[in-house]
Amino acid sequence: MNLASGSLLSGAYILALLSTAVVGLPTRTVTWQEYSLLILSVIGIGIICAIAFPRIWRTGPRPRLWLTASLIAVIALLYVQLRLPQPESNDISQFVSSSAQGQVVTIQGNVETVPRLTRSQKGQFWLEATQLTELESNENRGTTTRGVTGKLYVTVPLLQSTGLFPGQTISVTGVLYKPKPAANPGGFDFATYLTKEGAFAGLSGRQVSFPDENQESTWGWWMLRQRIIHAQVRQLGSPTGLLLSSIVLGRKAVDLPYDIRDLFIQTGFAHVLAASGFHVSLILGSV
Structure with a gap:
């Protein structure tokens, strides 16, 4: 393989990775239908290049190399989709309220990290959610409880986070929200940060309660x-x-x-x- 061939194949791989931004990755969940259109587009471009470029650029790469480059680009796209964290059907992010005010819910789960102080003087920790409890309509003031999965970025008043430790089972009452991408180019992208951590939603907590008051911290x-x-x-x-x-x-x-x-x-x-x-x-x- 000469330098030109290696550069073409490497460029196809890199450009395929960059093209995922067209469908909004990694800041939004992309369906397989949308992703399939991107893959078909890459294959189509590869076929067009294999037909057109050898006629224009007679000393350039042969059609077989252009087709190989498109195949490598497809492999790169599939690799991104498989490696990128995706929310499950019962992930806690699927139950974020669509109303502007947000619905107050209670999330039960296990603390994953020691709480840390944020710039806004709140306690922040990661919570592995296991149960969601939400109020029903105003006519029926009952509650609905369901099992959930997923990781949550939780912030609570500083005093509420004091004494929490990893492995502890707690319940946090607050409002679920989905992160927004960066407002300005080059700014901090909270949505991307959560995605890299395997989380797709946050919880602005107001109150922390303990289902089991006698929990003891395990060594870690x-x-x-x-x-x-x-x-x-x-x-x-x-x-x-x-x-x-x-x-x-x-x-x-x-x-x-x-x-x-x-x-x-x-x-x-x-x-x-x-x-x-x-x-x-x-x-x-x-x-």
Whole structure:
């Protein structure tokens, strides 16, 4: 295979990946019917190129190579569709209310992460949903409970998230919502972020309750991480201890004040707060 052939095949693969933006991936759920039209379009373009280009560009790639390039493009499209997380039929995102105000629901599930402080001073954590309870119509004030699946991005008032731990079963009352894509080019795309995390909806929580009041935390690596953070804060104080914990464990593991994070970003040293083996070895070597 010469350089021109390799460039054509590689370009077909890359262009096929980029073409998924035409149908709205990865910020929206695309049906197989829509995706099939994209695949048929790619095949059609490959056939047209195989017929037309050899007549115009006589020293260029042969028809067989153009057809091979279209086949590689189709494989790239199928690869994207198979690897991209898709909501199941009973995923919690399927029950988001279409009304502007949103319907108040109660979601029961298992906490996946230790709550973290958001920029808006709320507690945020991931919840693996297992049960949805919603009110019926105004005429009948009963409730409907159904089993659900899926991962939720949950935010609650800070005091409501205090003391939550991974593996704990809780119920959160609030309003479900679907994330919106970035409003400005290059801005933070919340919908894409959730999709990468395997989630398709968020929950703006108001109240956290506990079906089992006697739950005890089970051992996990998160407990060791919390002990390290507490020890460093106890010895160095705040925010110095939190800053050291961010360097050792990564900023995602520590509620480092946002004013300090912003200073590191503005000065171009945000990478210092990303935990890596190199950083840990420097710290251990210094100790």
